[in-house]
Amino acid sequence: MVLFGGILSIKTISFLVFCVFLIAGLGYLLGRITVKGVSLGTAGVFIVALLFGAFLYNPLMEQLKVGGTTYVTNALKIVENLGLILFVTAVGFIAGPNFFGDFKRNFKSYIVLGLLIIIIGGLSCAACIIFDNKVYGRDLEEVSAMLVGLLSGSLTSTPAFSAAKATVTSDALEAIVAVGHGIAYLFGVVGVVLFVQLVPKFCKANMEDERKKLSEANPEMPSKLTGKELEFDPLGFCVFSIAAVLGVLIGSFKFGNFSLTTTGGCLLLSLVLGHFAKIGKVSITPCESTLKVFRELGLMLFLIGAGIAGGAEFVRYFEWVYFIYGIIMTMVPMVVGYFFAKYVLKINLLNNLGSICGGMTSTPALGTLISTAGTEKVAGAYASTYPIALIAVVIVSQVLIIFFR
Secondary structure: OOOOOOOEEHHHHHHHHHHHHHHHHHHHHHHOOEEOOOOOOOHHHHHHHHHHHHHHHHHHHHOOOEOOOEEEHHHHHHHHHHHHHHHHHHHHHHHHOOOOHHHHHHHHHHHHHHHHHHHHHHHHHHHHHHHHHHHHOOOHHHHHHHHHHHHHOOOOOOHEEEEEEOOOHHHHHHHHHHHHHHHHHHHHHHHHHHHHHHHHHOOOOOOOOOOOOHHHHOOOOOOOOOOOEEOOOOOOOOHHHHHHHHHHHHHHHEOOOEEEEEHHHHHHHHHHHHHOOOOOOEEOOOHHHHHHHHHHHHHHHHHHHHHHHHHHHHHHHHHHHHHHHHHHHHHHHHHHHHHHHHHHHHOHHHHHHHHHHHHHEEEEEEEHHHHHHHOOHHHHHHHHHHHHHHHHHHHHHHHHHOOOO
16 A cells, blocks of 8 residues: 555555554444444454455455465464464463362253254254255255355354365365355344344343343352462463463364364364363463453454455355345254253353353354353353364364255
8 A cells, every 4th residue: 555655655564564453443433333232342353354355355355465476365364373372371361260160060061952942953954955945946066065064154163164075076166165154244243243132132131130140140159369379470461362372272183074173273272271270380371351351352353354354255255145144043953052052951041152152152242242141151151162162163164065965
């Protein structure tokens, strides 16, 4: 970007950094707009990033070229993955002190709900595949690749996306899976974000009462820290960095087509470290302010990286019928899961919504729910349901591809 006859020149990596912070600033302003008590919150960043990707992706691509080859995709992946690592590691440390006690009390409910949400999503996908094949007469294998891609986008699930691409039988079908993922990703993010805000409004929930119910269901564990422990550094950056490094390593181990991924590895390790809090007389927990900053910064970067790429893909491949399928695959499992948790499992509202975020594998929605609920305790339900959903959605995606060959 060159302005004022060359006096102002922003190019290559500087241009990417400029865009990231511009999107962040505009996104937070958009997120502050409230209509009848509902706001986008941090998801406003995602909306601005989508618009940027839809209309300004080409200028960014031109700025990130070396020798005629653009590395815009890799650059955005770096932004997205850095954000994801910061966010889930912070969430794990925050939820860690109470996670294992909460999981022990409610593990059956969390397992059932996580499995139910993914199974309903898979059945919705199968129904859409059969409908599309019968009504539009499109090739069954191509339709299944597209709609399983839509399912992974609806659940914002990179592991499911990767598993589906690994299961299809040709490069052409891999490209179709990628298109479906890109189309559904928009509503997969925004739909769950709005759901966790609108449900308390429709229920006319008193958040103070709901926080009390949450505290009663998940009693606060006494801190294991006495304040006399040795610290690597005052803010806990060293411990946080070590947790992120080891989490990435754990998430990189593969068992066939399955791995915990960066998200699962960092979340699992930080939960364990957050639970134990110290080793001997050495603290292994970052300070609370550090975790809050990293959680918000991570979510922001994740939404920008995913949003720019998603906006470009959405415009390039958008079709109304596929977008509607994506809405169905987002809303049906979420709504069924919510009512099942409320009336069958008898889970209180905030634990219910936290579990929905985990079952839908929705990182952005958790950030919104924490703001809506006014407490970080909801992260415990998310962390309990997420691993179950992560494994289930990978299996379901592969089964659907194989079944409809």
